[in-house]
Amino acid sequence: MHRTWKIASIVVAGMVVIALSGLANARDKKMDGQALFKEHCKVCHGADSDNGEYTPMTLIQDQWEEFFSDTYVDTHKDVVDTAHGGKKVTEVITPEMLEKIKKFAIDHAADSEHPMTCG
Ligand code: HEC
Structure with missing residues (x-):
């Protein structure tokens, strides 16, 4: 049970990092x-x-x-x-x-x- 939570939180943290870097890229892409x-x-x-x-x-x-x-x-x-x-x-x-x-x-x-x- 604890292990599952640990894995889940690592996955969520990873997704947050990916989402944030995606945002930074999108911002640069939109700039003229x-x-x-x-x-x-x-x-x-x-x-x-x-x-x-x-x-x-x-x-x-x-x-x-x-x-x-x-x-x-x-x-x-x-x-x-x-x-x-x-x-x-x-x-x-x-x-x-x-x-x-x-x-x-x-x-x-x-x-x-x-x-x-x-x-
Ligand atoms: C982090 C700092 C930094 C950034 C960001 C930067 N430069 Fe420079 N640039 C320098 C430095 C340091 C030199 C070298 C100055 C020297 O040799 O006296 C330089 C030199 C130049 C020169 C003089 C010609 C040459 O190549 O030596 C031009 C033109 C130039 N930069 C244009 C740009 C342009 C256009 C951008 C954006 C795409 C840019 N720079 C981004 C630091 C920067």
Whole structure:
């Protein structure tokens, strides 16, 4: 009898953990490029940041293309993101999220039709 309860509570705890991580994922999935940029880039690249301030209009479209295809992984794979569980930036941001961030950055780059900060 006690054993059954123990197993049942382990199962329930497991389900709670899965449900919670699912929620976090769903939240990230629903976010658009701007929200993702704010949440996953601005945390380290806001005004006065030691890492440099970066918003979409900081760079021109070619520079963003180059950053996402050449530099991003090299310069962020060893950077720990304390705002997101202390994981590496490249582990926190999924490929789908990065696609959205990239599109937002390029759509609103300095030489785009609608230059923008991430708000
Ligand atoms: C946890 C902190 C952190 C996060 C999150 C982060 N960066 Fe960085 N970023 C850095 C650091 C550290 C550097 C290196 C600064 C240096 O070399 O002086 C850097 C460098 C850069 C550079 C300069 C070019 C380069 O690669 O060296 C750009 C552009 C950049 N980041 C954009 C972004 C974008 C866009 C995002 C979101 C997808 C992002 N960063 C997320 C910390 C972060």
